[in-house]
Amino acid sequence: MPETLPKKESLAFKVFTNLTFWVLIAIICAILLGHFEPEKAVKMEFIGKWFINIIKVFIAPIIFLTIVLGISGMGDLKKVGRIGVKSLVYFEIVTTFALAIGVAVAMLIKPGKIDRSGLSVQDPSKYVSGKTDFDWLQFFAENLTLQVLIAAIIVGIALNYYRKRQQVVDVLYVCSKYVFLALKLVMYLAPLGAFGGMAYTIGKFGLHTLLPLGKLMLTMYITMGLFVFLILGTILRYYKVRILDFLNYIKTELLLVLGTSSSESALPNLMEKLEKMGCSKSVVGLVVPTGYSFNLDGTSIYLSMAVIFLAQLYDVHLTFGEILTVIGLLMITSKGAAGVTGSGFIVLASTLTAIHKIPVEGLAFLLGVDKFMSEARAITNFIGNGVAAIVISKNEGEFMEIEEEPA
Incomplete structure (x- = not known):
């Protein structure tokens, strides 16, 4: 009997220190305030904007550091030559396909559609340019995000040819560590951001605006499920591996990812199991860690769908x-957007800022359900990286067939 008390206290401690719990409480409070005191709720908009403005500060440094460290890490890929190239090509093809699927499904189901008018944009000129001709030079000159991307790519490539590359990479890694630590601390303010954005939305537009969020969550889970079983399943079947057998083989790791909402939590176990399954140790050691930055299937589906969702929410027409x-x-x-709390919002904020058409403030609205979709993203990313290691191993003839299939 005395032994059960600490367990109960531990459970309560975990609940009350869980960020998702407080985001949920903030959303409930915001909905109640928006419904019963709409005038007061509308005034809470500044809290959501304040949170988004803090997030936007991290856009440039995080984009620069993740891209530079990712590209500079390709120095290791040269050691395995052909395998490295095949891995990157595979990553880009599959993630691009995931992005396209996210866009296609969102445009087909239209989870962000409320009515004909959508949510109003207070200052349309702030987001929509009156010019019909698209000027790439002006587009580049006015977008810090693109400038940072180009600079990061150039620096990343240059580092591969610098003799003291590792020293620079070590410094950048430390900088990245502290930047992400600061972002993690800022994300503790997420309940405030969710409260401000949700309270304003419900107070100004009514309870019916909750319907698109529910549709987005349902659409996201269904899309990721279809992607895993149809797309990744088809790829594995080509290499004579059944997707259900593979999922059953890594079921313990999947539960760990589900519980932590982070695909990185089960990384060591996944690599070990892939090797036991028959994948080459060298291929696993290269493909899986690299995939955590370059092969983010679930994150790709979520990000592309979220952009289209926000465009529909604000009734913003996007051309082809x-x-x-x-x-x-x-x-x-x-x-580089996997495994780091809040990094998905950095990517969304940078994308919305670059296209300069959809209000970045819409992220506060999306924040309300983001925590509840992180599990789907993490699991899809996790499965995708396992599949990538099997595919590359099989393709390179470095998969040692075992007599018994994984159970």
Whole structure:
């Protein structure tokens, strides 16, 4: 009997220190305030904007550091030559396909559609340019995000040819560590951001605005499920591996990812199991860690769908060219967005800032359900990286067939 008391206290401690719990409480409070005291709720908008403005401060340094460290790490890929190239090609093809699926499903189901008018944009000129001709030079000159991306790519490539590359990388890694630590601390303010954004939305537009959030969550989970079983399942079947067998083989790791909402939590176990399954140790050691930055299937689906969702929410029409621009930007900015709390919002904020058409303030509205979709993103990313290691091993003839199939 005395032994059960600490367990109960421990459970209560975990609940009350869980960020998702406080985000949920903030959302409930915001909904109640917005419904019963709409005038007061509308005044809470500044809290949501304040949180988003803090997040925007991290855009440039995080994009720069993740891209530079990712590209400079390709120095290791040269050691395995052909495998490295195949891995990157595979990553880019699959993640681009995931981005396209996210856009296609969001445009088909339209989870962000409320009515014909959508949420109003207070200052349309702030987001929509009156010019019909698209000027790439002006587009680049006015977007800090793109400038940082180009600079990061150049620096990353240059570092691969610098003799003291590792010293610079070590410094950048330390900088990245502290920047992400600061972002993690800022994300503790997420309940305030969720409260401000949700209270304003409900107070100004009514309870019916909750319907799009529910539709987005349902659409996201269904899309990621279809992606795993149809797309990744088809890829594995080509290499004579059944997706259900593989999922059953890593079920313990999947539960760990589900519990922590982070695909990195089960990284060591996944690598060990892939080797026992028959994958080459060298391929696993290269593909899986690299995939955590370059092969983010779940994150790609979420990001592309979220951009289209916000466009629908604000009744902003995106041309085919702008949709391609979104996909192109996300192909780059989504790299390195896994496993770090709040990094998905950095990617979304940077993308919305770059296309300069959809209000960045919409992120406060999206924040309300983001925590509840993180599990789906993490699990899809996790499965995708396991599949990538199997595919590359099989393709390279470095998969040692075992007599018994994984159970």
